[in-house]
Amino acid sequence: MTTAVTNSRHDLAGGHAAVAARARQVVKAYGAGETRVVALDGVDVDIMAGQFTAIMGPSGSGKSTLMHCLAGLDTVTSGEIRLADTEITGLKDKKLTRLRRDRVGFIFQSYNLLPTLNAIENITLPMDIAGRKPAREWLERVVETVGLAGRLKHRPTELSGGQQQRVAVARALAARPEIIFGDEPTGNLDSRAGAEILGFLRASVDDLGQTMVMVTHDPVAASYADRVLYLADGSVVDEMRSPSADQVFDRMKDFDGRGRTS
Numbered sequence: 001m002t003t004a005v006t007n008s009r010h011d012l013a014g015g016h017a018a019v020a021a022r023a024r025q026v027v028k029a030y031g032a033g034e035t036r037v038v039a040l041d042g043v044d045v046d047i048m049a050g051q052f053t054a055i056m057g058p059s060g061s062g063k064s065t066l067m068h069c070l071a072g073l074d075t076v077t078s079g080e081i082r083l084a085d086t087e088i089t090g091l092k093d094k095k096l097t098r099l100r101r102d103r104v105g106f107i108f109q110s111y112n113l114l115p116t117l118n119a120i121e122n123i124t125l126p127m128d129i130a131g132r133k134p135a136r137e138w139l140e141r142v143v144e145t146v147g148l149a150g151r152l153k154h155r156p157t158e159l160s161g162g163q164q165q166r167v168a169v170a171r172a173l174a175a176r177p178e179i180i181f182g183d184e185p186t187g188n189l190d191s192r193a194g195a196e197i198l199g200f201l202r203a204s205v206d207d208l209g210q211t212m213v214m215v216t217h218d219p220v221a222a223s224y225a226d227r228v229l230y231l232a233d234g235s236v237v238d239e240m241r242s243p244s245a246d247q248v249f250d251r252m253k254d255f256d257g258r259g260r261t262s
């Protein structure tokens with residue numbers, strides 16, 4: 001079953017929700033000739049502002065490639081990517097780097113914290129580098145949202161994996177980016193720490209108005225999202241709205257070995 005994926009819940013209700021990121025007819029191919037791999041095969045997708053979107057699909061279906069293209073970390077072979085009103089396809093490296101720094105946040109599976117800096121220094125580092133002063137009230141709210149208030153002077157080695165990922169979440173939120181991309185943000189965590197982080201991501205959408213996009217293999221993680229997109233063979237083949245973990249799990253079982261619906 002293939003469903004239209006370009007309408008948001010708000011659009012369907014007749015409203016005009018803002019689009020935070022948009023892909024139009026995006027093709028991404030790696031290599032050439034016999035070794036050419038088409039990772040994305042004409043993807044059309046709208047990521048709605050203020051929503052939590054999960055991207056799922058079998059291994060090799062193009063999830064990371066789609067995320068990297070939407071985030072301006074990778075270039076497309078053809079098609080168009082927009083971040084809000086800015087077309088990023090065709091932007092030169094310098095402009096793209098600045099755009100990522102100023103408008104996009106990232107959370108990776110491996111927390112990517114600097115070991116010599118304490119938690120609060122890690123959180124404010126991207127803004128320090130950009131020469132921006134963090135707004136104190138906002139920073140306090142973010143630190144409170146991710147439950148780090150008592151740990152701000154601790155270095156990463158003095159924190160558990162879950163606490164380190166909280167620092168990474170706070171770092172992404174602190175700069176108030178238009179959109180945050182998470183690549184398996186709970187992939188290294190046990191289920192309890194993972195649930196905590198997912199709760200914080202959910203709270204950042206609900207309470208702070210953050211737009212969140214997360215690549216995941218985990219049906220439980222996807223169940224925290226407002227919308228789950230399913231990729232197979234480089235195409236968006238289905239989506240679900242606010243599904244339960246069981247519904248996501250059942251949907252995944254419907255994929256055959258190649259990832260297409262059976």
Ligand SMILES: Nc1ncnc2c1ncn2[C@@H]1O[C@H](COP(=O)(O)OP(=O)(O)OP(=O)(O)O)[C@@H](O)[C@H]1O
Pocket residue numbers: 030031037038039057058059060061062063064065066
């Ligand atoms: N740098 C690259 N060079 C060549 N092929 C690549 C490169 N990156 C990805 N691919 C190929 O593109 C396809 C999609 O890869 P991608 O990593 O986006 O999939 P994925 O759904 O994120 O997979 P996984 O769940 O295993 O992380 C795969 O066939 C992969 O081998």
